[in-house]
């Protein structure tokens with residue numbers, strides 16, 4: 001048995017990597033969250049700068065607008081307001097060093113009911129549960145088995161930014177992964193403080209939806225632990241749960257919203273059936289496309305094939321994939337004082353799949369005629385940034 005398989009729990013489908021296409025080598029190690037850029041920006045002197053401090057401060061202090069469109073007072077105000085619910089959740093455990101949703105799981109006040117809901121037909125119940133999740137506002141939902149490989153080896157205590165135990169406080173066998181679609185018109189204005197509102201809105205939605213659904217499951221007598229970016233890597237979980245495929249831009253590209261999605265998760269022992277990973281030609285398309293890498297201002301994304309190369313400690317060890325140079329990427333974020341997702345905006349999958357052209361594009365991608373979709377996009381070139389001031393003006397129409 002390989003190291004990779006030893007880390008899989010009794011719940012994990014041992015053949016899942018064949019379905020996802022994940023290539024895990026024998027030197028694989030679980031990722032220690034202390035090494036992600038949002039943690040390193042606090043303890044690692046090679047990352048922490050005046051600019052990185054100002055980046056985080058800009059989310060909390062009175063917005064000081066600049067003259068540039070998309071970075072004015074109104075833009076920063078909208079961004080910070082969009083993040084407000086998420087921030088309220090993540091700040092409530094500050095005294096305990098638990099930054100919920102980012103460096104620690106979400107606490108839930110609801111007790112687990114003594115009486116368990118009797119679930120006779122798990123397949124039917126899973127359909128019902130997915131509809132309930134959508135009622136609460138999830139745009140996408142998939143379910144997969146717990147897979148310890150994607151759990152941080154340590155989480156971060158945010159009082160001193162030190163690694164601490166990341167053992168789950170219960171017995172869980174399934175992971176419910178939810179997708180939260182970002183507003184396309186806002187995303188099209190990346191990079192700007194205005195565009196970052198699209199991320200903030202979805203983090204705030206995630207915090208509410210995850211709290212509501214964990215309350216619901218616990219009230220049915222089952223264990224449930226809510227999670228956003230904390231506790232485990234959500235990208236491999238979203239792929240295993242069948243929500244999309246891995247892209248060169250390091251994002252999960254979904255058939256419904258392309259890369260314009262944020263993901264949350266709930267660990268539970270409620271009986272549920274699992275979804276299968278999808279393969280509709282998206283990762284294959286990325287092997288022939290490089291728009292995200294070309295458009296990235298600090299050139300943080302790779303142009304070549306997937307590899308196991310680690311540019312620095314913020315890359316997971318032993319996974320063959322496209323990996324960004326996170327130091328370059330985050331360095332750019334600190335310069336513009338807001339997050340960047342140019343690699344999301346310029347992606348050909350950032351389109352409206354309800355339109356005729358969107359449907360045709362996806363049909364071509366998932367067919368032997370994929371080369372036509374690539375040719376079509378090559379002719380179009382790299383999508384231009386929408387003007388932030390036009391977004392504000394559109395509110396008056």
Ligand code: SF4
Pocket residue numbers: 295296297298299300301324328329330332333340341342343344
């Ligand atoms: S977020 Fe911006 S800086 Fe980072 S990889 Fe994407 S395009 Fe590059």
Ligand code: SF4
Pocket residue numbers: 247248249250285286287289290291292293346347348349
């Ligand atoms: S821009 Fe092209 S290469 Fe990059 S993620 Fe999108 S489809 Fe893949």
